[in-house]
Amino acid sequence: MIRCTGIRRVVFFHGYYGEYCYLPLYIFCDDSLLCAKLRTSGADAGEGAKEEIGRIVNHIRSQWPEVKIVVRGDSGFTREEIMSWCEANKADYLSGLARNSRLQEEIQGEMEETGKHYEQTGRASRVYKDFSIKR
Structure with a gap:
């Protein structure tokens, strides 16, 4: 005889979201969902x-x-192993960076430019800049 004593649900508190939750991994191609994987929020984003x-x-x-x-x-996927895999497999990649003081210093002029544009038009805008950050 097998006796079931209950079902254990595993969730973790996620400090960023301030909640107990899961951290799903979704991969899309345009609007098509290619992968949906449910992970506990104790997992690293990548x-x-x-x-x-x-x-x-x-x-x-x-x-x-x-x-x-x-x-x-996004910045949760800016990981050396992912970027190295892409380079080794001839896939280009584009990843975000979380806001930090070095980044803000580098894009200060662009932030001022978008602020002026918003003041003049009342509409949001995007300005791009290409640069390298040395480790």
Whole structure:
């Protein structure tokens, strides 16, 4: 006889969100959902992403070997292992950076430019800048 004593639900408190929650991993191509993976919020934001990206990219390339692929993610996915995988597998990547003092200093002029534009028009704008940050 097997006796079930209950179901254990595993969730973790996530400091950023200030809640007990899960941290899902979603991968899209435009509006098409390619991957949805439910993870506990105790996981690192990038955990499992390299493996899922690899699986999806390899599947796409099996059908279209020459297709250009760009992997785009927010700062939670700015991880050395993901960027190295992309470089080794001929996939371009674009990732965000979390706000920090070095970044804010570098883009101070662009922030002022967008602020002036908003004051003049009442509309948001985007300004881009290409630069390197030395470690």
